[in-house]
Every structure is written in C-alpha cells, then in structure tokens.
Amino acid sequence: MANASPPAVLIEGLTKIFRLPFRKEEVVAVDDLSLEVGAGEVYGLIGPNGSGKSTTMKVLLGLIAPSAGKASIFGLDSADTASRGSVGFLPENPYFYKYLTGSETLAFYGKLCGLSGKQIRRRSEELLELVDLTSARDRRLGGYSKGMLQRIGLAQALVGDPRLVVLDEPTAGVDPAGSRKIRDLVLELKRRGITVILSSHLLEQVQEVCDEVGIIFNGRLVREGKLDDLIAIEDQSEIVLQNASPQLLERIGALVDEEDGAQMLRCGNPRTTLERLFLKAISEGSSQEGEDH
Amino acid sequence: MNQEAQDTAISRRHKVFSALRIWAIARNTFTQLVRMKVFYFMLIFSALIIGANLLFLSFTFEQELKILKDVSFGAMSLFASIFAIVGTALLIPKDIEDRTLYTILTKPVPRIEYLLGKLMGILLLLAVSILLMSLLFFTVLYIRQHGILTEKIASFPRQVSDAQIALFREDIFSRGLQPELLLGVLAVFLKAAVAAAVALFVSTFASSTLFTIIVSLVVYFIGHAQSLALDYYFAEGEMPSAAQRFFAGLIGVVFPNFQLFNVTDGLTAGEVVSASLMARLVGLTAFYLTIYSLVSWLIFAKKEL
Ligand SMILES: Nc1ncnc2c1ncn2[C@@H]1O[C@H](COP(=O)(O)OP(=O)(O)OP(=O)(O)O)[C@@H](O)[C@H]1O
Ligand SMILES: [Mg+2]
Numbered sequence: 001m002a003n004a005s006p007p008a009v010l011i012e013g014l015t016k017i018f019r020l021p022f023r024k025e026e027v028v029a030v031d032d033l034s035l036e037v038g039a040g041e042v043y044g045l046i047g048p049n050g051s052g053k054s055t056t057m058k059v060l061l062g063l064i065a066p067s068a069g070k071a072s073i074f075g076l077d078s079a080d081t082a083s084r085g086s087v088g089f090l091p092e093n094p095y096f097y098k099y100l101t102g103s104e105t106l107a108f109y110g111k112l113c114g115l116s117g118k119q120i121r122r123r124s125e126e127l128l129e130l131v132d133l134t135s136a137r138d139r140r141l142g143g144y145s146k147g148m149l150q151r152i153g154l155a156q157a158l159v160g161d162p163r164l165v166v167l168d169e170p171t172a173g174v175d176p177a178g179s180r181k182i183r184d185l186v187l188e189l190k191r192r193g194i195t196v197i198l199s200s201h202l203l204e205q206v207q208e209v210c211d212e213v214g215i216i217f218n219g220r221l222v223r224e225g226k227l228d229d230l231i232a233i234e235d236q237s238e239i240v241l242q243n244a245s246p247q248l249l250e251r252i253g254a255l256v257d258e259e260d261g262a263q264m265l266r267c268g269n270p271r272t273t274l275e276r277l278f279l280k281a282i283s284e285g286s287s288q289e290g291e292d293h
Numbered sequence: 294m295n296q297e298a299q300d301t302a303i304s305r306r307h308k309v310f311s312a313l314r315i316w317a318i319a320r321n322t323f324t325q326l327v328r329m330k331v332f333y334f335m336l337i338f339s340a341l342i343i344g345a346n347l348l349f350l351s352f353t354f355e356q357e358l359k360i361l362k363d364v365s366f367g368a369m370s371l372f373a374s375i376f377a378i379v380g381t382a383l384l385i386p387k388d389i390e391d392r393t394l395y396t397i398l399t400k401p402v403p404r405i406e407y408l409l410g411k412l413m414g415i416l417l418l419l420a421v422s423i424l425l426m427s428l429l430f431f432t433v434l435y436i437r438q439h440g441i442l443t444e445k446i447a448s449f450p451r452q453v454s455d456a457q458i459a460l461f462r463e464d465i466f467s468r469g470l471q472p473e474l475l476l477g478v479l480a481v482f483l484k485a486a487v488a489a490a491v492a493l494f495v496s497t498f499a500s501s502t503l504f505t506i507i508v509s510l511v512v513y514f515i516g517h518a519q520s521l522a523l524d525y526y527f528a529e530g531e532m533p534s535a536a537q538r539f540f541a542g543l544i545g546v547v548f549p550n551f552q553l554f555n556v557t558d559g560l561t562a563g564e565v566v567s568a569s570l571m572a573r574l575v576g577l578t579a580f581y582l583t584i585y586s587l588v589s590w591l592i593f594a595k596k597e598l
Binding site for chain 2: 153
C-alpha cells in the first residue's frame with residue numbers, strides 16, 4: 001500500500017446529476033460533496049428526504065457513476081469491483097428473494113463473498129443469532145415482517161466479514177425495541193473496529209451511536225464534524241438530582257444567585273423521552289408476561 | 294493466528310473472475326424459477342401428448358406415431374421457448390424493481406458474472422424441463438409402439454410366425470422410439486437457449502418484464518420469418534450487392550434465424566438429420582449466446598441502478 005493507511009471512505013467533490021429521460025430537466029441530487037471517514041469511525045449522514053443521502057451511498061458502492069468527483073473505499077476506487085470486497089451494504093427498504101429461507105439467503109450472499117461451505121455455516125449460525133432470527137431461519141423471507149427483513153438485511157451485510165458497513169436508514173420501519181437492537185449492533189461493530197456509515201433522519205439515534213456526523217441538505221454537506229463538538233452547549237451545565245427537598249433546591253438557587261453572571265435557567269422534573277417511556281412499558285409488559293407463565 | 298481464526302478469517306483477495314460466484318447465482322436463479330412452480334406446466338404437457346394419443350385412434354399406425362411425435366415436439370418447442378423468454382424476462386427487471394440487485398452488486402460481483410449466472414440458471418431450467426418433457430414423451434411413445442404391435446398381432450387373421458412378428462416390429466418401431474429423436478431434443482434446447490439470450494439482452498435495457506416479453510417475442514417471430522423474407526428478397530436470382538449482403542448479415546445477427554433450429558419436422562417425417570447440420574446448430578447457438586452476452590454486458594455495465 002502506498003500511503004500508510006488510506007481512510008475507510010474518501011469522497012471528493014462528488015456531484016451527481018440525474019437527467020430525466022425525454023425531458024430537458026435535470027436533478028442535482030448531490031452537489032460537490034466531500035467527506036472522509038477514518039477507519040473505525042461511526043459516521044452519521046443526516047438530512048431530510050431527498051437530500052441525497054442514498055445517492056451518495058450508491059455512488060460510493062459503485063451502483064451509479066458520479067457525474068463529477070470520485071469516491072473510494074480503503075483506497076480502492078468505487079468503480080472497481082475489488083473495492084466491494086470489504087464492504088457490507090444494507091439498502092433502504094431492503095427486499096430479498098422471498099422464496100429463499102433466512103439461512104439460504106445468508107448462504108447465497110456468503111458464496112458471493114467467496115466464503116467456503118464451512119465458513120458459511122459458521123458465519124450464518126453466528127449472524128442469525130446476532131440478529132435474533134435463529135428461530136425463523138428455515139422460514140421463507142416472503143413471510144418475514146418488515147423488521148425481520150431489516151434484520152436479515154443486516155446479517156447479509158455482515159456475512160462477508162466487512163471492514164466497512166454502509167447502512168441506509170437501518171431503522172426505518174422498525175419498532176423502538178428493534179431499533180435499539182440495531183443501535184446496539186452498531187456499537188458492537190464499532191467495538192470490533194469496523195467502520196460504519198449510516199444515514200437517518202432520526203437525530204436521536206444518530207446522536208447515540210455516531211462519532212461524527214454530516215448534515216446534508218439539497219445535496220450539499222452543510223455541517224460536518226465530531227458530534228460532541230456540534231451539539232455541546234459550551235456555556236451550560238446540567239445537574240440532575242434525586243429526592244431533593246424543596247429546601248435544598250431553594251439553597252441551590254440562592255448559591256447560584258451569589259455567583260456573578262451565573263443564572264438558573266430551568267428547575268423542575270426532567271421529562272423522559274417518549275422513546276424511553278415506550279421501551280420501559282414494553283419491558284414491564286414482557287416481565288409481567290414472564291411471571292404469568 | 295490459531296487454526297480457528299484462520300478458518301474464520303475471510304480471504305480479502307478479490308478474484309477478478311470467479312466461476313463459483315457465477316454458479317451461486319445460477320443455482321439461485323434455478324431455485325427461484327423452480328419455487329415459482331414453473332414445473333406445473335408438466336401437467337399441461339402430459340395432458341397434451343396423452344390427449345394427442347387418444348384423439349387420433351382412427352388413423353393408421355404410421356400416421357398415429359407421426360402425429361404423436363409432431364405434437365410432442367411442437368409442444369416441447371413451444372413450452373421451451375415460452376419458458377426461455379418469460380422466465381428470463383422475470384429475472385433482471387424484477388431484481389431491479391425489488392432492488393435485490395443492490396445487495397448482489399455490492400458484494401464483490403462483477404456485473405458480467407451476474408449476467409452469466411442468470412443466463413446459466415435459465416439454461417439449467419430449460420435443460421431440466423426439456424429432459425422431463427422428453428422423458429414423458431419417450432415413455433408414451435414406447436408404450437404406444439408396443440400397444441400398436443400387440444394390436445396388430447391380435448388383429449392378424451392367421452397365426453403369425455416369429456418372422457412375421459419381427460417384420461411388424463421392425464416396421465412399427467422404426468417409426469417409434471429411435472435414437473435420432475435425441476437430436477430433435479437437442480435442437481429444441483438450442484433454440485430455447487438462443488431465445489433466452491435474446492430475452493436477457495432485451496431485459497438489460499427494458500425496464501419491465503412485460504416490455505421484455507413483448508420485444509423478445511417480436512424478435513422471436515421475426516427470427517422465424519426472416520429466412521422466408523430473405524428467400525423472397527433474393528429470389529430474383531441476381532447476385533445481391535455488397536450492401537444487400539451486409540444488410541442481410543446484419544439482420545441475421547440481430548434476429549437469430551430460429552427457423553434453422555426446426556429440424557424436428559423433418560425428423561418426425563423420417564428424414565435423416567446430418568451430423569454436420571447439428572454441429573452447425575451448436576456452433577450457431579454458441580455464437581449467438583456469446584454475442585448477446587457481450588452486448589448485454591456492454592449495456593448493463595454502464596447501467597445506472
Ligand atoms: N434515478 C433517479 N432519477 C432521477 N432522480 C433521482 C434518482 N435517484 C434519486 N433522484 C433524486 O435525487 C435526489 C436525492 O435522492 P436520494 O434518494 O439520494 O435522497 P435521500 O436523502 O436518500 O432521501 P430519503 O431520506 O427520502 O431516502 C432526490 O431529489 C431524488 O428525486
Ligand atoms: Mg434515501
């Protein structure tokens with residue numbers, strides 16, 4: 001290798017223009033976008049619908065050719081099939097061969113990655129376990145629910161033991177418990193040193209897993225950087241107390257007033273997020289069910 | 294690195310071309326088509342040839358056997374061609390529509406391998422279904438020729454000598470199950486293979502299954518009619534000009550001459566099909582498969598998905 005180690009993903013000046021057939025109109029889906037993802041990072045691409053997230057990923061994976069600029073994976077140009085040797089991809093709303101069973105699906109993709117029969121058996125065992133589909137392994141995908149399809153899609157993306165995983169809206173259409181699982185999975189990938197790029201418009205999720213984010217709007221990267229830097233409010237601090245008496249709160253208020261320039265902005269009961277509430281209710285429900293049996 | 298880790302570690306070296314990947318796609322394609330329950334057509338096919346058997350009892354045995362062979366080969370050729378075109382048309386447009394193609398092409402699979410895998414899968418299906426059909430056809434033919442022999446002996450007014458029986462047998466069986474029929478089966482396969490290659494080519498630029506089927510059928514029919522048209526066109530007996538010959542050649546490449554593959558008509562009439570004709574058909578099929586795969590690849594390699 002020429003350079004010490006090329007970044008996992010390098011996109012330079014990427015522009016993609018779609019020409020609509022039989023019309024003069026053009027759609028600029030991605031506009032002079034550059035970004036770099038270092039090996040082992042988790043990068044979140046966020047932006048509203050139609051901002052160009054999927055298009056960027058498709059160029060990166062060689063599914064479409066850029067109108068200008070270039071993309072590469074671990075130093076290999078995206079146009080080169082070899083660049084896909086170390087990638088796993090989960091497209092948005094994935095849809096697989098519905099006449100194959102879960103384990104047949106993984107075996108098929110495993111073969112495409114050049115795995116031997118023995119490796120395939122071990123790998124699919126492991127992955128079905130990981131995405132919680134062991135019990136559905138011999139059922140055809142035609143009968144899978146949306147969340148199950150998303151999970152088999154994830155397993156499929158991981159079957160070739162990739163160094164880079166590209167996930168296009170991995171939690172779309174998945175319930176909060178499922179999307180939490182996907183979040184945990186991404187964290188697990190990160191722990192193993194696998195680079196992840198994911199797109200989403202659910203900001204909280206991105207916030208939970210990503211080291212770096214890029215905000216894309218109308219095909220342009222409008223913000224980019226370390227997540228902590230982007231969202232920290234430098235001049236504020238937060239204290240959360242349990243069982244604090246009104247007197248204690250009063251004393252704290254008085255203390256704050258004593259200091260010059262300091263100010264208490266809010267004081268009250270913190271609200272849980274709806275997501276947390278939902279998850280709590282579910283876990284209570286399932287533990288009750290456990291007791292009933 | 295211990296043994297376990299070595300087994301699990303997946304080789305990163307990318308193979309530029311891998312027959313194993315093509316085979317994986319071919320088998321997957323075959324499974325897809327089989328699980329779409331295409332083999333139910335065998336019921337229709339059986340009904341057809343058994344029906345043909347029952348309908349024409351009032352003919353002489355020569356006619357009866359010829360009709361049985363004609364109907365069977367006709368049905369085989371028709372089914373095989375329909376399979377080739379409809380089956381192929383279902384593959385790529387559906388993969389694109391369902392975006393299954395994304396998951397395949399984002400594995401280290403060159404686009405040519407995807408195309409070849411699909412083509413091979415459909416050829417596999419054609420081979421298996423044609424084999425099944427011929428098995429059924431040959432069984433019916435075998436039963437029928439023995440039936441006819443028994444009837445003939447029974448209806449003979451006098452006691453039949455062994456020599457007489459041998460003569461009957463010779464007479465009947467020579468119009469029945471003969472090894473030459475296998476050449477007809479091969480021709481049916483070759484023709485269907487070319488039709489599949491045409492459909493594959495059309496499906497690389499067509500965006501829907503229906504469009505692929507229609508265009509392929511048009512090519513299929515023009516391919517059948519072209520020899521008639523060219524005969525008519527050059528019938529005057531004068532030497533065609535270079536431009537005319539080029540034009541005729543071009544048509545010959547774009548629209549395969551499917552009529553050439555119809556050797557079964559002569560075969561059932563008892564004509565001899567020469568080995569050189571069969572060799573030519575095999576060569577022609579290889580030529581068309583190669584040309585169509587290459588052109589399909591040229592289009593598909595640049596396709597925006
Ligand atoms: N094949 C295509 N032909 C024409 N226009 C396209 C094509 N693919 C994408 N576009 C356009 O490019 C723009 C970006 O689309 P893209 O799918 O990348 O958005 P996205 O950020 O993934 O959106 P979403 O969040 O809805 O998935 C959109 O305006 C879309 O209409
Ligand atoms: Mg998208």
